[in-house]
Amino acid sequence: MLKKWFLRHLEESIHMLRGRSARSEALHGILFASPWLLGFCIFTAFPIGWSILLSLSDWDPYDPVVHRTFVGLANYKDVLTSDPLVLKALLNTFTYALMVVPLGMSVSLGLAILLNQKVRGISFFRTAFYVPSVVGGVATTILWTYILNPVFGPLNNGLHAINVLLDKSIVLSFIRLPEPLWLFDPAWTKPSLVLMAMWGAGGAGMLIFLAGLQGVPGHLYEVADLDGAGKLRKFWNITLPMLSPTIYFNLVMGLIGSLQVFMQAYVIDGGKGGMDNSLLFYVLYIYRKAFVEYEMGYAAAMAWVLFTIILCLTLLVIKSSAIWVYYEGEKNA
Amino acid sequence: MTTNTGIRGSIAKARRIERVLGVGVLCVLSFLFLIPFFITLGDSVKSFREVYAVPRIWIPQSPRWSNFSDIFHVLPFHLFIRNTICITTLSLIGQCASACLVGYSFARLRWPFRDFFFILLLSTIMLPGQITMIPLFLLFNQFGWVNTWLPLIVPAYFGGGVFNIFLLRQFFKTIPTSLEEAAKIDGCSHLRILFTIMIPLAKPAVVTICVLGFIGSWNDFMNPLIYLSDYFKYPISLGVYMFKDAQGIFPHYVMAASLVSIVPVMILFFSAQRYFIEGIALTGTKG
Numbered sequence: 135m136l137k138k139w140f141l142r143h144l145e146e147s148i149h150m151l152r153g154r155s156a157r158s159e160a161l162h163g164i165l166f167a168s169p170w171l172l173g174f175c176i177f178t179a180f181p182i183g184w185s186i187l188l189s190l191s192d193w194d195p196y197d198p199v200v201h202r203t204f205v206g207l208a209n210y211k212d213v214l215t216s217d218p219l220v221l222k223a224l225l226n227t228f229t230y231a232l233m234v235v236p237l238g239m240s241v242s243l244g245l246a247i248l249l250n251q252k253v254r255g256i257s258f259f260r261t262a263f264y265v266p267s268v269v270g271g272v273a274t275t276i277l278w279t280y281i282l283n284p285v286f287g288p289l290n291n292g293l294h295a296i297n298v299l300l301d302k303s304i305v306l307s308f309i310r311l312p313e314p315l316w317l318f319d320p321a322w323t324k325p326s327l328v329l330m331a332m333w334g335a336g337g338a339g340m341l342i343f344l345a346g347l348q349g350v351p352g353h354l355y356e357v358a359d360l361d362g363a364g365k366l367r368k369f370w371n372i373t374l375p376m377l378s379p380t381i382y383f384n385l386v387m388g389l390i391g392s393l394q395v396f397m398q399a400y401v402i403d404g405g406k407g408g409m410d411n412s413l414l415f416y417v418l419y420i421y422r423k424a425f426v427e428y429e430m431g432y433a434a435a436m437a438w439v440l441f442t443i444i445l446c447l448t449l450l451v452i453k454s455s456a457i458w459v460y461y462e463g464e465k466n467a
Numbered sequence: 468m469t470t471n472t473g474i475r476g477s478i479a480k481a482r483r484i485e486r487v488l489g490v491g492v493l494c495v496l497s498f499l500f501l502i503p504f505f506i507t508l509g510d511s512v513k514s515f516r517e518v519y520a521v522p523r524i525w526i527p528q529s530p531r532w533s534n535f536s537d538i539f540h541v542l543p544f545h546l547f548i549r550n551t552i553c554i555t556t557l558s559l560i561g562q563c564a565s566a567c568l569v570g571y572s573f574a575r576l577r578w579p580f581r582d583f584f585f586i587l588l589l590s591t592i593m594l595p596g597q598i599t600m601i602p603l604f605l606l607f608n609q610f611g612w613v614n615t616w617l618p619l620i621v622p623a624y625f626g627g628g629v630f631n632i633f634l635l636r637q638f639f640k641t642i643p644t645s646l647e648e649a650a651k652i653d654g655c656s657h658l659r660i661l662f663t664i665m666i667p668l669a670k671p672a673v674v675t676i677c678v679l680g681f682i683g684s685w686n687d688f689m690n691p692l693i694y695l696s697d698y699f700k701y702p703i704s705l706g707v708y709m710f711k712d713a714q715g716i717f718p719h720y721v722m723a724a725s726l727v728s729i730v731p732v733m734i735l736f737f738s739a740q741r742y743f744i745e746g747i748a749l750t751g752t753k754g
Binding site: 143146147150151156159160161162163164166167169170171172173174176177178180181182184185188195245248249251253258259260261262263264265266268269270271272273276277278279280281285286288291333336338341342390393394396397400401404417420421424425430433434436437438440441444445448 | 486489490492493496497500501502503504506507510518519520521522523525565568569571572573576577578579580581582583584587588591593594595596597598599600601602603604605606608622624625626627632657661682685686688689692693704705707708711712718721722725726728729732733736737740744747
């Protein structure tokens with residue numbers, strides 16, 4: 135199979151090199167693609183090989199070369215069986231991903247549906263939702279650590295003011311909003327990060343949903359209207375199935391992104407891992423092992439474990455997509 | 468007849484109510500999304516005492532504009548800005564130039580094993596950066612590039628990001644070939660076709676990768692953190708973090724510095740918004 139494919143390609147390639155203009159085109163093609171071809175070799179393929187080698191050895195870059203020893207699968211064994219912090223980091227990362235991916239996608243979709251109306255000034259609203267995700271970066275995280283400060287932060291001040299009002303009112307005095315300690319309470323650190331992420335949920339994901347919504351043919355809704363379908367029913371039976379390819383795309387992207395969360399956790403307390411190690415995410419731990427403790431081999435093994443996890447999860451989503459993703463063109467073909 | 472218009476009237480009324488409700492929700496939500504910006508604005512002109520005041524002061528009585536000049540005295544913030552501009556510009560040029568060349572090559576030129584290499588290119592999207600992060604550090608260490616800007620700039624010239632190549636290739640493919648055919652008959656070289664025909668026609672895609680590349684490089688935190696150790700080489704992301712690192716002492720400066728660091732990104736976004744939003748939307752629908 136592979137051999138056949140290769141031979142076909144070879145044949146095509148030889149064919150491509152016949153004639154002067156074809157040869158010149160092939161030459162230009164390789165020349166134009168050469169930045170990536172070179173980059174792939176130097177910055178991807180070679181590091182991958184080195185990383186495999188690293189993960190099988192005990193490697194401190196500031197030790198003399200003789201101390202770098204081949205240790206076989208010992209690093210992997212340690213990562214998978216004897217490091218309680220790896221387990222903690224994996225648990226933290228999965229908890230975060232499990233919260234942020236569905237919530238983020240729901241918020242993005244909700245905002246996109248709201249933006250998909252024909253009203254004046256829609257571009258203002260779109261910009262308002264999109265801007266936070268543009269700003270991104272360290273500034274956003276710093277701003278939110280300040281907003282979430284339990285004593286003088288605006289959020290808890292606001293919540294407290296509402297609670298005072300509720301207490302004063304006779305009817306609603308039994309309701310009390312929580313005033314959590316946010317980043318100072320291990321149980322609330324991950325929800326805090328999710329809240330931060332929601333501020334950026336109006337980003338690329340939302341725009342992609344919006345484009346998807348605008349691609350749903352209007353006649354489907356008209357037919358549903360004739361049948362007397364309600365709003366919820368139209369959403370469930372038309373919008374969601376028609377959007378499923380977009381949901382699929384955003385799900386894969388969101389999943390890969392959320393498993394690699396690093397900067398927020400680092401900025402919050404300088405990479406110490408937060409209260410009770412509740413913000414020790416997997417990539418943060420890799421960073422700490424590699425660039426603070428200089429256990430490069432161990433960190434490389436951790437990276438490969440992460441790769442395996444991401445690969446498995448992505449393949450799982452891809453495999454399952456046959457069941458729940460609907461492509462309009464497919465049935466007709 | 469009367470009942471018919473009655474029904475129609477009530478449907479129209481329901482539609483109008485729905486629309487008003489929709490706009491109302493949009494207003495409330497966009498206000499919520501903008502609150503953090505107002506907080507930044509307000510706190511960037513507060514004094515140290517006002518930031519820590521309980522109950523909270525939302526709008527300071529007498530704005531302290533001097534915060535914006537103080538941040539340049541407390542830390543060498545002008546250096547951080549200069550460094551970021553240098554790093555971002557240099558890597559952006561590399562990203563755009565090489566992504567255009569490679570994207571064009573994959574979209575239009577026929578060369579041996581092109582499709583194989585394209586699949587290889589796409590499969591690298593799946594590879595998490597953490598795999599190559601450590602060996603790349605060791606590699607750049609061998610080159611003697613650690614604690615210089617080179618690791619942040621040079622890789623951009625070699626491909627300019629898989630995602631950018633992919634986006635440009637997809638966009639180039641949608642451009643009709645007739646223009647190039649005519650140009651080729653006139654004896655136009657491939658490089659000239661790319662720069663005079665393809666790139667101008669692919670403006671939304673090119674602007675998108677420029678804006679995304681700018682934001683990515685401007686906000687990059689992890690790579691400078693790994694490679695740079697002298698503070699006078701830091702970009703603005705690490706500079707703002709330095710203010711934060713001393714929190715408790717400089718809360719008002721942190722806000723002022725954050726504001727300064729996000730202004731260029733905002734300006735760029737607003738000026739390129741039209742193309743940019745179109746370009747982003749394309750990435751998800753034209754898989």
